[in-house]
Amino acid sequence: MEELSIDSLYTEQELISQIHNCIEKIRKEAEKRSSICRIILTGRSALHxxxxxxxxxxxILKDIREDEEGGKQFVWIESIEDNTNPEIDRKSLLEREDFIGDLVKLFEEFSHDETKIAELRESLEPLFTSPGGRKLIETIDDEHFLDLIKKAEALCLDQLGGDEFS
Known part of the structure; x- marks a missing residue:
């Protein structure tokens, strides 16, 4: 099983190219053996x-399978699953005067306001310093912390309506 994000893809041809890259990666890892794989598409893009x-x-699956036929070390794609979502129109969400608008504004503050980021880090500090936390959770740098904030926002919006926000 291979996950492939469509976050930075905009055309079917770009998707096909990325699937071929994924196949080459699988082929390299298989060390001269043929393989069977499922590709799961994830992420948000206009391509959705x-x-x-x-x-x-x-x-797309049919064409890719045809490309792989007859090769010595083929990679058979069993299926391609679509777990993608449409792009989120953050600008319009920021303008909303409801819970969703407030939520996106809060995430916006956490992403850009150093004071808010410091407050959030401080509130999470007990997780990292507790005996159990030290064993299970690594300290994270600022870049990873901001990435986690973005992922939390996407997860919240997906759970609260997903397609409604595109």
Whole structure:
């Protein structure tokens, strides 16, 4: 099973190219043996609406399988699963005057306001300094911390409505 994010992809051709890159990675890791793999597409992109159309992924899968036929060290893609979501229109969400708008504004503050980031880090400090926490949780740098904030925002929005925010 291989996860492939469509976050930075905008066309079907870019997706096909990334699937081929994924196949080459699998082939290299398999060390001269043939392989079977499932590809799970994740992430958010304008490409979501295209690949969500009936038959699009089936056609891509068929073409990729044809490309792999007859090779000595083939990689058979068993299936391609679509777990993608549409892009989030953050600008319009920031303008909303409801819970979702407040939530996105809060995440915006945590992402850009050094004071808010410091407050959040301070509130999480007991997790990192407790005996159990020290064993299980590594200290994270600022870049990773901001990435976790972005992932938390995406998870919240997905759980609260997902497609509604595109």
């Amino acid at each position: 609406s295209s690949i969500a159309r009936k038959g699009v992924l089936d056609d």
